[in-house]
Amino acid sequence: MRLTSRERRLYTNRAAAPGEDHHRLWTSHAFSHPSTFDTLAVDPALREEIRADLLRFASRREHYARVGRAWKRGYLLHGPPGTGKTSLVAAIANLLEFDVYDLELTTVPTNSHLRRLLISTTPKSVVVVEDIDCSLDLSDRRKNRGGIVDEDNNNNAQLAMLSPGPGAIGRESISLSGVLNFVDGLWSSCVGERLMIFTTNHPERLDPALLRPGRMDRKIELGYCSPAALRVLAKNYLGVGEEPDDDQDPDMVNGLMAQAEGVLAADVRITPADIGEVFMGCDGAGASAALRKLVGELRRRRDTPAVDAMQPSALTAETME
Known part of the structure; x- marks a missing residue:
């Protein structure tokens, strides 16, 4: 009853000085988005499929422990602008009664800071990175280099910030390894019952290492109105x-x-x-x-x-x- 009646929160990360307390890495506001699965303008079959998948995830804590997997799930929402990606994120949070952590990657200076943000989240939460292709250069390395790239041997490739903040010149930047480990590394198992949702308008631009099962378990396309x-x-x-x-x-x-x-x-x-x-x-x-x-x-x-x-x-x- 306490869980159902509690006020859910919308968190956003902020710039923090080194050594600052973990709980001060996020600022929060009351989360009161009205979107629900009943109001989503998507294909009814897809809507019910997503709803069933979410409820199954929320009820399978013992199953995840038995098969040796962290109790988390990754979604990639993609499609043209205006097709309801943000509304779906809000409906998911309302359905599961989860808090929402809206992660702005352009304000994260290093891999270690990204890891601190992850472990300071709470269970029963949705970690959202909207328009990930606009936040960082996560483009396909195989296309950029004109050949086949071994994912395991190139996880330390540096990602260039598209919109670096003041003082970004000369600082350490987030690496592809840092983002991948954030989604599906050892530290990602520290907080259970968590959804990781990325949204993008251009999934073809993202590196396949980010899209494989275990990181993005489901890829959901939201198209034009039917x-x-x-x-x-x-x-x-x-x-x-x-x-x-x-x-x-x-x-x-x-x-x-x-x-x-x-x-x-x-x-x-x-x-x-x-x-x-x-x-x-x-x-x-x-x-x-x-x-x-x-x-x-x-x-x-x-x-x-x-x-x-x-x-x-x-x-x-x-x-x-």
């Missing part, structure tokens, strides 16, 4: 599928939903975040008006040449030139 995800969004934002509003014509709402789902099925690429923004812009106008606006936006995208959301727009590219 008709099933649209129904979840319509329920969340507009109340579609719940008790009908007296001011709305159910037949009209259902017809507009069918039109929107039909256009989505024609391989129109739009993220849940984009649809949510359309619905937010129609707040108070009613479900019919919001769905009508969405159908117009979907048709516009269908009739417009596709632009890869992961690439700069033509205007941006021209401006850069």
